[in-house]
Amino acid sequence: MSNDIIGAAKPRIDGPDKLSGRARYAADHYPANLTYAYGVFSNIASGKIASIDVEKAKKQPGVIEIFHHDNFPKLHRSPSNFAQQNKVDEARLPFEDNNVYYGGQFVALVVADTFENARDAAHFVDVTYQESKPVTSLTAALKNGDPKQAKSSRHTRGDADSAFASAAHQVDVTYTTPVETHNPMEMHATTADWNNGNLTFYEASQGVVFAKNTIAAVFGINPARIDARAPYIGSGFGSKLWIWPHAVAATAASRELGRPVQLVVPRAQMFTTTGHRPATHQNLKLGADANGKLQAIVHDSVNSTSFVGNYVETCGSVTKSLYDCSNVRVTHATAQVNQGTPTSMRAPGAAPGLFALESAIDELAEKIGMDPLALRKANYTETDGSKSLPFSSIHLMECYEKGAKEFGWDKRTPEIGSMKNGTEILGWGMAACNWEALKRDCNARVALRADGTAFVSCATQDIGTGTYTIVAQTAADVLGLPLDKIHVELGDSAYPSGPLSGGSWASASALPAIHAAAKKAADQLKGYAVEEDAVFADAKTDDLSLADGKLSLKGGQSVDFVQILQKRKVAEAFGEAYTTGATGDEYSFRSFGAHFVEIGWDPGISRLRVNRVVSAIDCGQIVNTKTASNQVEGAIAMGIGMALFEQTEYDHRSGMPVNNNYAEYLVPTHADYPEDVNVLLLDYPDYKFNDLGIRGIGEIGITGMAAAVANAVYHATGKRVRDLPIRIEDLMSA
Amino acid sequence: MRQFDYKRATDTDGAIQAHAGQAAAYLAGGTTLIDLVKLDVMQPERMVDVNRLALSNIEDADDGRLRIGATVRNTALAYDDRVKRDYTVLSEALLQGASRQLRNRATTAGNVMQRVRCSYFRDGISPCNKREPGTGCSAIEGVNREVFAVLGTSEHCIAVHPSDMCVAMAAIGATVEVQGPNGTREIAFGDFHKMPGNTPHIEHELAEDELITHVTLDAPIEDAGSTYVKLRDRSSYQFALASCAAIVALDGDVIREVRLALGGVGTKPWRCSQAEEQLVGAAANEENFAQAARLAMQDATPYKHNAYKIPLARKAITQALKDATARAGNGGSI
Structure with missing residues (x-):
């Protein structure tokens, strides 16, 4: 090149x-005779629909039809098979039966001549429920019984339990991360238009081929009859990888009515029926010898999933290969709650997993009395221990060194609260980032x-x-x-x-x-x-x-x-x-990096802010410095959100989300983004991976970021926060 | 959103007439009303648009007071030269509220009438005494970290009054001018908003069909310094977890006059009269500020997730008093 x-x-x-x-998104298409659909959503999290009365709603202006479980056409489920390029996370189709598995589930669909009329009429659909007691959190689900082990993602090597038991230094701690919602700016949306058995399908989708195949399977038709289009999407962060119920509902309504149908998911239901990052509970056991050499790593995680899909958040996916260690066990399990089905959210597994692992590494460093960066360097490896294969191209050590130099890590004084600037106590923390290179x-x-x-x-x-x-x-x-x-x-x-x-x-x-x-x-x-x-x-x-x-x-x-x-x-x-997507079996392919973060804690007014970030990223050939840096910068912002703000909160009685809007579900604003962010792109092509040496950069930037912030917060305040998000009340002294 | 009837009024009499006898709502900036109508929490059958009324001026009133028209936008008020000079606390409070886009739409009277952000009120489903009297308060045992009060709460409602502007006005002191079918009247700002008590659905002193026409600020205190300290999780676009409007005038090192009001912690814009009384005549030092802060929060009632607001509000008070004191006597901004 x-x-x-x-x-x-x-x-x-x-x-x-x-x-x-001029860029037109899924809901910017207006085929002739377009109709508009609006959902009626369950306001209970668990139970059955006892009755649906649509008579009054049907009499509202412009109403064309109202669908629900009694009159929705019989369709088929996706085989949900990645190899077939046909996958969903929520297996159940909308309106399959009268069961309610989560709050904000579609219970009816009003189709009218305008969006406003459809929304108006939706208020007149009278639904009564037989409510049952919902499981409203992962904690509650775990009290109800043992989680279901996910065997396929399990990894063991050596004897982690005995190595941990005999290690000179031990850390045994549990971290939790909350449900997070993707919140892309563009709502999920479908414009479905059938013509003589052929479907033009505008969908806010991260995968038009998967969308085509999935809709074809659901409607039992040849995929060649479907043209799925997503020339522009207002981001997805993983929530738009697969087909969700709204798309099936709109497409079915269009076929039944013989008219195009457009459906935009309201913001509140973007929190319920289009996926989210599940809650996790993660236990980390790290054992090290007197010099900080890791002897044992155990990472047991469990995540919330729904009653209509089994989604595994593979928190240990990075743990098994980031450090040099002979005795490792990584397990995953799930427990069902009455929430919509979780799905991949930017760096699934790695983002919550590295929060836990990279926090625990710092806790271990504290116990040993080592500099956190030195501990990571002492356990550096160029071999993927989970596969016993060399990494195709690894410059993690250079990430550590360049990042540390740029950040000025050598000026860090290790004592808690020892660094100050005016009324602020400064905290300096760092963490590794890591993501599998896939093609x-x-x-x-x-x-x-x-x-x-x-x-x-x-x-x-x-x-x-x-x-x-x-x-x-x-x-x-x-x-x-x-x-x-x-x-x-x-x-x-x-x-x-x-x-x-x-x-x-x-x-x-x-x-x-x-x-x-x-x-x-x-x-x-x-x-x-x-x-x-x-x-x-x-x-x-x-x-x-x-x-x-x-x-x-x-x-x-x-x-x-x-x-x-x-x-x-x-x-x-x-x-x-x-x-080809095949990568051979001679190497392990991963991307690497390190975040260095300064936080400022002003105890006088309990203000916590991220002041400064340096991130060094090793992800192969950089094709466009501007867009590549922008990906990492965006991921840093999202990582700050994960560390300090993001959490979908549910009422513990009803199971309904309570902060399902942009005002109360907090993500960083521009004012929260540090003025001083420096992204160092190492730019070493990985020709063992593909002819162009490219590995990809969308996700790695968020991994490790929450841990780097948490580690910095600990350095400033002496408070080790193991439950995200870190909130000011966690840091306030009485 | 349900269908509603829309009337655009051109004068106050016409607005009140259009409102009378209807399940109506006055529409100004719409930043609360339209939101709640979309959520089906408010269901007005008629909206009376008051944006064309001649109420968009800020005028000098008698006795050095400042008269603000009902439809003066938050942005215009915050950047008015007299407000910036004489009522710094108000300008600062406005500019820390909402987002630029919202401030460009939101009006003075609309902000006085801002509804609570309680998620159980806004969901249209949960038991809520404010939305459906007698059904109970879901927030007391629910998720109540952010927009929930520790002062002025009752067993029937704990929602915070969310406005920043009103906190500054409560500190400054003001008169709300209203017009109704039977003429005009004035309501002291401190009396305008009501605590929930047994009737959380009654939020203010306005009678049926009455329209706020102006808010007139008390004259600025001579040689005072003022500020608005707003504490929150993120730096912008979040309601206060705790905030404090402070106005301080000094006589040497001694506090001659002081005004304190709190946001984010009260069921109404919360004036701290007892703390003010204690501070007048006392030395302007941190010890006395901290003592006033303790006094201001001594009757606070914490709930499941918002106990942190009590120490946080104390910090806001102490900081605001320090900052206002530092500005006092330097050219006479209130």
């Missing part, structure tokens, strides 16, 4: 469309067109992360065209099959395919150019190169590539490519 475009800090090419409103099968198509532009298409998505831009950069690099000549089309299942935008794998999966397709397009062009009677007849294609929109013969003339196509009387020269 050349250096001028790959790795450059390019602004988003889709920025002007988003800024001007998936991908197809892509690239065409050089007779109008002088190039056209790139792939059924992956840009979820606000900059995928459009890095796709264009990749094509531009191969084709020698400026970015404004590259037209990128994503988010349509009609395009060559591409990966979900999740798991930080979209870049590592899609860009190699696009790179290969662009090469093939260039080769086809060169092939045309050396044909008999063509411009470069008799030349060898190997002697032709493509740059600045011109095809040039080594030591010879250059011509505009458009001329080659025009002379050939064809619209385009194109290439299609497939790249």
Whole structure:
């Protein structure tokens, strides 16, 4: 790859469309005869619908139909199989029966001629319930009985229990993390439009291929009859990976009525029926010898799940490989509560898991009397102990050292509360970050067109992360065209099959395919150019190169590539490519990093703020410094939210969420984001992972961040907060 | 949101007429009303839009007072030169409230009439004495960390009055001018909001169809310093966990006159008269500030999740008194 475009800090090419409103999201499509659906949602968390009276609602202006469990069409469940690219987390379909498993569950769907009429009429649907006592928290669920072990994610090596028992230094502590809600700005939304058995399906989705396959399975039709589109989504953070009940409800209503239906999930139900990060209880046992060498790691975690899906939050997924340790046990379990089904939220498993592990490492350092960074370095490894494989490319030690230097870690005085600035007590803390490098099968198509532009298409998505831009950069690099000549089309299942935008794998999966397709397009062009009677007849294609929109013969003339196509009387020269998601079995592929955080605690007014962050990230080749830094910066903000603010609270009696809006579910505001944030991108390509050396960067930034904040808070206040979020009352002395 | 009838009034008489005999609500900035109508917590059959009334001016009144029209937006009030100069506490309180977008819409009278943020009131489902008298208070045994009071609560309601602006006005002292079918009258600001007692659904002194036309601030205290200290989890766009409006005037090192009001902890904008009395004539030092803070919170009742508010409010009071004192006597801002 050349250096001028790959790795450059390019602004988003889709920025002007988003800024001007030309970018159209799922609920910005208005097919002819569009109708609008609005849900009626359960206001109990557990029980049965005793009766539904829709007579009054049906008489409201504009009402077309009201669906509920008695008249909703019989459909089929998704096989929920990742390999089939057909997966859901909430297995139950809407309106399957009269059971209520969680508050905010769809119990009826009003379809009307306008959004306002549908919403108005929804108030007149009279639902009565037979209520049963709900399980309203993970703690309550665990009191009811043993959690269900999740065997597939279990890992053991050595003998962790005896090694822990005989270790010179021990830490045995339990951490908890609360339910967190994704809260993307764009609501979940569906616009479904059936025509002669074919479905156009606009969905706020992080995966149009999965969306197509899932809807096809639910409706029992050939996926080829569905065009799932998500050219733009207002972020998802994992909540838009899979199909949720609203999409099935809207699509079924459209098919029944023979008219397009649009459904936007209200903000309050974004907290109930579109997934969330589950609550976790995590017990960490760390044993170390006198020098701080880890002898044993035990990480037992349990998370809340629903009664209509079993979601495992794999908190120990990083624990089994981050440090050099021979005796390790990692287990996961779930317990059912009356809440909607949990799902992946940015860095699932790793985000809550590293809060626990990286807090415990600091607790161990305190016990041994070691500097927390020195303890981590003492247990550094370049081998994945869970797989007994070397990491393909690891620069974690450099992350520690560069981050520490930039932050000034050597000036840290270890005594609690020993660092001050005016009325603030400063706390300095750090933590490692870590995320698996993943990739998936991908197809892509690239065409050089007779109008002088190039056209790139792939059924992956840009979820606000900059995928459009890095796709264009990749094509531009191969084709020698400026970015404004590259037209990128994503988010349509009609395009060559591409990966979900999740798991930080979209870049590592899609860009190699696009790179290969662009090469093939260039080769086809060169092939045309050396044909008999063509411009470069008799030349060898190997002697032709493509740059600045011109095809040039080594030591010879250059011509505009458009001329080659025009002379050939064809619209385009194109290439299609497939790249595999297989990674072989010689290496373990992961990304690494370290956060260094300064917090300020003003005891006079009980004010806690994050003042400063340095994050050093090792995640392979950086394609766009601007969008890559932006991903880490956004993850730092989200990590601050996880540490200090975020928590979906439920009433312990009713099980209903109580802070289900943007005013009371706190996320960081701009004013909470430190002015001094420095993201160091190490930029070491990992060519063992793919031809472009790219690993992905969407999730790693949030991992470890909450622990770094908690460790800094401890350094300032001497209060070890093991239950997120950290709140001022945890730090106040009476 | 349910269907409602909409009338745009052009004068106060017309507004009151349009309101009379209806399940009506006056619509100004709409930042509370529209929200609650969408949640189906309020179900007015008619909205009377008062934005076109000639009530958007800030005028000098007699005796050095300042008369604020009902529809003066929060942003306009916060940046008014007289408010910034003479009522710093009010400008600071306004600018720490809500978000810029909300402040651009929210009005003075609307903010006086702001409804509580209690999640059980807003969910439209839970038992709530304010929404459905006699059904009980879900918050007392529920999640009650943030927008719940420790002062002025009753067994029937513990919701905080959420306004920042009103806390500053309570400290400054003000008169609420209202107009109704039978003419105009004035209500002292301190009497306007009611504590829940046995009737949490009765939140204020307004009679049926009455409309707030103005809020007139008392004259500024000469040579006073003032400030608004708002403590919360995040730095912006959150209701106060505890806040304090303080106005301090000095005679040498001795407090000549002082006003203290609290937000985030009371069921109404909470004036601390007893603490004020104790401070007048006392030396302006931290010991006396801390003593006043203890006095102000001595009758507080903690609930399951909000006991921290009692020490937090004491910190807000102490800090506000310190900051106001530091500003006192330096050019006479209240």
